[in-house]
Amino acid sequence: AQSVTQLGSHVSVSEGALVLLRCNYSSSVPPYLFWYVQYPNQGLQLLLKYTSAATLVKGINGFEAEFKKSETSFHLTKPSAHMSDAAEYFCAVSLNQAGTALIFGKGTTLSVSS
Amino acid sequence: EPEVTQTPSHQVTQMGQEVILRCVPISNHLYFYWYRQILGQKVEFLVSFYNNEISEKSEIFDDQFSVERPDGSNFTLKIRSTKLEDSAMYFCASRLLAGGHEQFFGPGTRLTVL
Numbered sequence A: 001a002q003s004v005t006q007l008g009s010h011v012s013v014s015e016g017a018l019v020l021l022r023c024n025y026s027s028s029v030p031p032y033l034f035w036y037v038q039y040p041n042q043g044l045q046l047l048l049k050y051t052s053a054a055t056l057v058k059g060i061n062g063f064e065a066e067f068k069k070s071e072t073s074f075h076l077t078k079p080s081a082h083m084s085d086a087a088e089y090f091c092a093v094s095l096n097q098a099g100t101a102l103i104f105g106k107g108t109t110l111s112v113s114s
Numbered sequence B: 001e002p003e004v005t006q007t008p009s010h011q012v013t014q015m016g017q018e019v020i021l022r023c024v025p026i027s028n029h030l031y032f033y034w035y036r037q038i039l040g041q042k043v044e045f046l047v048s049f050y051n052n053e054i055s056e057k058s059e060i061f062d063d064q065f066s067v068e069r070p071d072g073s074n075f076t077l078k079i080r081s082t083k084l085e086d087s088a089m090y091f092c093a094s095r096l097l098a099g100g101h102e103q104f105f106g107p108g109t110r111l112t113v114l
Helices: none
Strands: A003-005 A010-014 A019-021 A024-026 A031-038 A044-050 A056-058 A064-068 A073-078 A087-095 A108-113 B005-007 B010-013 B019-024 B031-037 B043-050 B053-057 B065-068 B075-079 B088-095 B109-113
Touching: A003 A087, A010 A019, A019 A108, A024 A073, A031 A064, A031 A073, A044 A056, A044 A064, A044 A073, A073 A087, B005 B088, B010 B019, B019 B031, B019 B088, B019 B109, B043 B065, B043 B075, B075 B088
Parallel strands: A010 A108, B010 B109
Antiparallel strands: A003 A024, A019 A073, A031 A044, A031 A087, A056 A064, A064 A073, A087 A108, B005 B019, B019 B075, B031 B043, B031 B088, B043 B053, B065 B075, B088 B109
């Protein structure tokens, strides 16, 4: 069975600082991995995805993530935080098959201070 | 840009009542999903639907739940007899059959059971 662990339910950074949100996964088969962002009172928006191509994945809004099989990790980073990055971030895994459900982590709330 | 829409945005109901949550997936998408998020907890998969039948469901999706695609555009989730613990945010999602595994999420319906 697959699972996702997000370390840190709340991360606080200053504007301009590095953002690092951690995600570790467990999967018995090669997974597809995703990061979604949720702004207040909105749905989930895809930031980026890993689908077995390049291990370093670039997404929207300057975010990127690196798939590390040896560490079973898919951490999300952004070199310089912006106030508008404040939101909840979810890491998710699915099997490498069509139509399969997403299994989400518990989410990390990112706060950005000026 | 096409998007998934959900109605209502907030539903309040009495315990034991039936509720129907409505979703309009993106028009050319073929896989449809329902997820829920209890306040303060992770997003959980409920059910996936393809070709007019359930393709996958979780343990949460018991006999009290049902899904339907009554016409060419709507996708509904029915809870037959609501319980207090059904209070949650319910998200609908859709995806293309091919061309990637991104699921597009709606803004959610907040269900409050009193």
